[in-house]
Amino acid sequence: DTAVSQTPKYLVTQMGNDKSIKCEQNLGHDTMYWYKQDSKKFLKIMFSYNNKELIINETVPNRFSPKSPDKAHLNLHINSLELGDSAVYFCASSQDQGHGNTIYFGEGSWLTVV
Amino acid sequence: GQQVMQIPQYQHVQEGEDFTTYCNSSTTLSNIQWYKQRPGGHPVFLIQLVKSGEVKKQKRLTFQFGEAKKNSSLHITATQTTDVGTYFCADSSNTGKLIFGQGTTLQVKP
Numbered sequence: 001d002t003a004v005s006q007t008p009k010y011l012v013t014q015m016g017n018d019k020s021i022k023c024e025q026n027l028g029h030d031t032m033y034w035y036k037q038d039s040k041k042f043l044k045i046m047f048s049y050n051n052k053e054l055i056i057n058e059t060v061p062n063r064f065s066p067k068s069p070d071k072a073h074l075n076l077h078i079n080s081l082e083l084g085d086s087a088v089y090f091c092a093s094s095q096d097q098g099h100g101n102t103i104y105f106g107e108g109s110w111l112t113v114v
Numbered sequence: 115g116q117q118v119m120q121i122p123q124y125q126h127v128q129e130g131e132d133f134t135t136y137c138n139s140s141t142t143l144s145n146i147q148w149y150k151q152r153p154g155g156h157p158v159f160l161i162q163l164v165k166s167g168e169v170k171k172q173k174r175l176t177f178q179f180g181e182a183k184k185n186s187s188l189h190i191t192a193t194q195t196t197d198v199g200t201y202f203c204a205d206s207s208n209t210g211k212l213i214f215g216q217g218t219t220l221q222v223k224p
Contacts, residue, residue: 041200043157043214056211090156099206100145100164105156 003027004106006091012112013081020077021109023091031055032074033092033103034066043090049074050097078111086113118143118205120215128223133190135218137203144206146179146186151217152199160188193222 006023013019025032033056034046048056049068063079074091088108094101119138127133137146145164149157161170163179163186170177174197176189190197203215 041151041217041219043202043217045211048211100162101206102147102159102162103157103212105158107156 004091004093004104006089006106006109008109009107010110010112012114015081015083015113017081018077018079019081019111020075021089021091021111022073022075023106024073025091025093025104025106026072027093027104029093029104030071030096031094031101032068032071033094034074034076035090035092035105037088037090037108039087047074047076048097055097081111081113083113086111118203118213118215120203120218122218123216124219124221126221126223127193129195130192133193133197133220135188135201135203135220137186137188137215139184139205142183143179143186147204147206147212148177148186148188149202149204149214150199151202155199157202190220193220195222195224198222 004025031050033048035043036046037043045058046060047066051071052068065077068074088110090108091106092103094103121136147162148160150160151157161177166183167181168179174191178187186203188201200217200219202217204212206212
């Protein structure tokens with residue numbers, strides 16, 4: 001069983017469209033994240049949720065809206081997609097929000113905006 | 115804001131050669147974690163260093179945390195093609211947010 005699973009793995013869409021990426025973790029963790037990895041492999045945190053509550057929002061455009069229906073799920077909806085949104089989006093989870101926790105990443109969702 | 119600088123960005127080595135990546139911060143690091151991302155894969159946790167001057171080994175990998183907790187290094191002895199990938203250091207801030215270095219991408223020529 002995959003610990004952190006996200007879908008879809010690949011997504012190619014046109015500018016202006018709206019798309020969602022879903023994420024689920026079966027580790028029983030309290031905290032979930034969305035990270036964005038650009039073409040230079042730089043990993044940057046976007047959002048963090050602890051037990052369904054937003055705790056970190058890293059000045060991401062409000063076209064990005066995360067939703068956590070329960071602590072095992074954290075979905076990412078993106079409105080009005082732009083070319084610059086093309087990247088790999090990683091969902092991740094950790095035991096809780098304390099520092100020093102190991103972060104477990106999903107396999108990534110490759111988003112290409114054309 | 116807090117930044118973690120990692121060098122080099124890329125490293126090409128011949129199989130059997132050693133490899134080192136360095137992580138530096140202008141501020142004291144809470145602790146340092148290292149992750150490996152294989153090509154096309156996702157980052158996978160390797161190790162965490164907590165104490166000043168700490169050294170940990172995993173087979174051919176040696177991880178060090180500086181005495182001042184402002185730098186860390188990962189050294190691979192006698193690289194193999196399976197070592198190919200991008201190695202990230204990451205600092206866990208007080209809020210639990212991981213700040214990643216830019217990563218070092220290692221290529222190994224057989």
